Structure formats: structure tokens, C-alpha cells
Amino acid sequence: MSERLGPYELLSKLGAGGFGEVHLALDAEGRTVAVKVLHPHVAADAGALARLAREVETMRRVGGPHVAEVLDASLEGARPYLVTRYVQGKPLSAVPVPVEDLGPLASGLADALLAMHESGVVHRDLKPANVMMSEDGPVVIDFGIASALDSLSVTASGAVVGTPGYL
Template identity: 45%
Template sequence: MHEGRVEHVAWRGSYGEVAGRVVDQLTQHDPRRIGPFEVLGRLGAGGMGLVYLARSASGRRVAIKTVRTELAEDQLFRVRFTREVEAARAVSGFYTAAVVDADPRAAVPWLATAYVPAPSLEEIVNDCGPMPAQAVRWLAAGVAEALQSIHGAGLVHRDLKPSNVLVVEDGPRVIDFGIASGVSNTRLTMTNVAVGTPAYMSPEQAKDSRSVTGASDVFSLGSMLVFAATGHPPFHGANPVETVFMLLREGPDLEGLPDELRPLIESCMQMDPTARPNPADLQAQLAPHLFGSGSDDSGTASAWLPEQAVGLIESRRNGRPAGKPAPGTGRSGGGRPGPGPGPAPIPPPPVHDPVVPAPVPAGSV
């Protein structure tokens, strides 16, 4: 284990890519409390701010996303972020990671969501290979239901991608909704903060991220399903500019996509937003394949995913490296061998006043 890293985790978001990896120990500049939560460690850092693993007074773990200084100082962002947080609180769909608390008016605005101990779709495909067609349909149905909940609250995700979908035994969980839209229409959109991910964004989002609708998320869902079924994104250039050029001019790379999935995915990836199905249409289209006569209608990962992927999900849920047997069973979880001993527990951090950074030791500056 690397020095300064203390626990295997299972979270990935647009702020930092850390699913199934480790929590970084807090630095002297990190807060020890955010609102009512005790901060345990860093989950990641990205263009919009830092993400922390934290714990409530009752012991519930949450992922707290904080906002970088440049955004916090933008009054238009604060207005939009406050509105988006209120809308995100109304999202209660089964296939989403719920917002549990937030303070958009804090000096450093933050948003806390339920911590989901599961690998991301990106990790599952990278570690276990492309999914079978039926598993792709199972994934699509769950994400479509999540989008119904998100769109029903008046939100557009804007950054739906494999690292923003966690895979649990009973279906996917969509995370990081209600965040990226707060950045749109601010001065930062035109400078150094990108909204969305070129490999998975819709053509209309690539042209103008300020005016997208829920149809943009459907396009991103189709792009994400290409990755799930083939192991590669539909748009891939040497850099973001080349990727956007491919998106707008060349069309998707569908090599390796099973023929039986083409109608589903091609309908989602229509260039015209009005020609795409809505999430409810997608669910109706998928239901006969998943719950028809003779199908396993348990709705669980074990019904659709290969054994190795199921093992990876189980290992994350139980806090074990992939492939390590459960205590007393001698049975491997089905994933790749884990990297040696299990993770060490997180040591309790020193206590400091809420939302006040830890003091800098004398002589360190």
C-alpha cells in the first residue's frame, strides 16, 4: 500500500476518478469537518473542486463534493447551484445516489450524497471486459429510470458517462446529477472549466452546453452503452478537440457492437435531439427483452453479468480487494487477484472546528 493511503473505496465522480481505489489521507490544509460531517479522507480532485469521504454523527458515510474558489466567487454560479441543489434534493429514484445534505451558501459550497460501495461501470468494463448484450440492456433500463427521476426534477445531468454510473447487485446508480448544470452560463464555461466529457457528450452539448435538454442525456446514455458493449467509447481522439471533431463530423465508432444492440443504441445517438426516444420509451422498448417469457426476471447483477463482474461488485460491497475470499469461505469473489492484504482502517482524524481548515504547524510556511 502506498504511504499516505489508507482504505479501498468505491466511488467515482466528475470531480475525481477514484472508484475502487484508495482514500488519500487529509493534508494540513483540508477541513476536518464540513457542515455536520466528520471528514475522513480525500476521494479525489478535479476541475470543479475536491471530493471527500465523510461520516455523519450516526456513522453514515457520504461523499462530499466541494466547489473550487473560482466558482464559489462567481455569483451567477451560486444562484444556479442553489437552484440545482434544491432540485437535486427532489430526485428520489431508486437508481440514483440520493442527495443527503448541502450548503450552497457556505464560504465553500458543498453537496453531500449517499456513499455507494460499488465499482463504476468504467471499472467493471476495464477489469472484466465488455458486457454481454443482455447485461447492457439491464444497465440501460436502470439508467433510463434514473434519467426519468432526474429529468422529472427539472434537471439535466450533462455528464453521464461510465465513471458516473456505479453498479450494485440490484442495478446501476447514477451519481453527480445536478452539478455540472450549475457551471453553465457562468464566465468559467468560457475559460478553464469544461462542462461534460467529449467522448460521451451529445453534439448539441459540444456546440452550446447552455441550452441542452434531457435528450442530451439520452445521447450520452447511448454512448455509454457503446462502451459497455465494446470496451471503447464511440468517440475517441488524441485530444478533446479531435474527439469533438469526430463527434460532430465523423460519427461514432461502433466496431464490435453486437447487431442485436444496434437499434437501441442508434436510436439514442440520433444527431437530431427530437428523433431520440425519451427514457420512458427506452424502458418500454427494453422490458420485453428483460422480463419476457423464459427470462430471469430477478433484476439482479448475477442474472445478467459474468461471474468475474459479479465478484468485483461483491468485493466492493464487502470492502475487500477483488478476488479475495470472504472470511471463512475460502471462495474467491470471481474478480482478479487482490493486491495483497486488505485495507487498513481509517484512523480518526484530529478534531477541529466545523468548516475551519486544520491549523498549519509552526515553521511549515
């Protein structure tokens, strides 16, 4: 049985992390989307809500076929969520890449990085698990710790942000 969250019908869980869960969902027009829902204990934390708001703002700045764009977000209520385009495929970390596909992979990632750079955004956690391999090429996801270059927030001196093996 599916569950509703705002105008979205949550169909199945795609994954989960410390911040929340990502669900496959349908919007009001029947389009497939991905909905990131904060865990209840996270939703009660003002700092976590501020991070989600920053993620939404940062993702809305970046466009292009190689970045999962934000379609909607709700930061209100007991279950804040973020809706992005659903990228059908598997994470780069879970699939072998044949030699003949390395060129298109590199080109798609370069396009994504260029779109981020031109938008003044630093992803800060670009790794194989955050790159979905779709039929149309790689798509960068999870801007949870991304930062806008013109943002006033600064990482504390000595703090490590991101996945150490990919810094």
C-alpha cells in the first residue's frame, strides 16, 4: 500500500541515510519523481532544516541534463521533503564501466561540473555513490553538503566535509 506526502504518492524506498530516506514516487500528473524525506528526529532539528533549505537553494541554482534538478520542496510540517527528477539507473559505485563508456562518462561529469561551476556551486561530496548512471549518461545527485561560493557560511577550520577518500 502506498503512502501520500503532500501531492506525492510514495511507492517504494530507494535508499536511506542518516539525514532521511529517498522514495520513488508519483506526482499529481503521474510522473515518476524521487522524494527525499527527512527522518522525524532530523526534521525536529532547526539546523537540519536549515541544511535542507540550503540544499534546495543550491540545487535550484544548477541546471542541465547531468544534474538531478529540484522540482519541489516543502520545509514545513512534521515531514519536510525535497523532490527531484527521478534518475533511473544505478550508482556509478555499483556498476562496472566498460572502456568504451569512459569517454561519455568523463564528458557527462565534466558537463555537470561546468554547470556547477557556472552556478557558483561546489558539490563537496562528488563520489561514485553520488553519480547515477542513466541511459542518457551520468547524473550527479545528493547536494546535501554542497555550498554556494557566495554563501556566508564557512566550514570550521580543521573540519572535514565530504567523503575522505574522494576529497
